[in-house]
Amino acid sequence: MLKTTVGKLRFAGYFEGISLLVLLFIAMPMKYWFDIPEAVSLVGSIHGALFVTYCIIIAYVTLKTRWNLIWPILAVVVAFIPFGNFILDKKLHQLEKTYG
Template identity: 50%
Template sequence: MFGIAMPLKYLADMPLAVRIVGSIHGLLFVCLVLAFLLATRRVPISKGLATMGIVAAVLPFGPFVFDRWLVEI
């Protein structure tokens, strides 16, 4: 979003880019939350682990740190 849509909005006067990319970004986040919720029912992960994954998704570069942590445990 910051690499494509925001420069298009401010440098090329295309505010629609932010609306489109932002909507896709929001939809993907909702899909991620649903995936974590489904995972708590289908595979043996705790609700705390799923919550940590969702919180990591909100933080910049959080998913990369969370993934590395998951590989180590």
């Protein structure tokens, strides 16, 4: 997966998607149900760093593969949707064979 340019984006997308799910479904309930706000602070910081890294990788892949504008926009939009990166990953897997 890390051998191709699109594979690097897929790899980053997995971690960004997982961090969003952990933030929404573990850290947020810990904050509001169990009064542990530190969980959101910690996981939110990690998620933020992974999101910024993901966006940088999107820019790198866009420039390297000369994608049209729809793919980077779609990649950023799905980062805000729970499970969005995993759905996009199926399409990126097909594109990986084309763009490398």
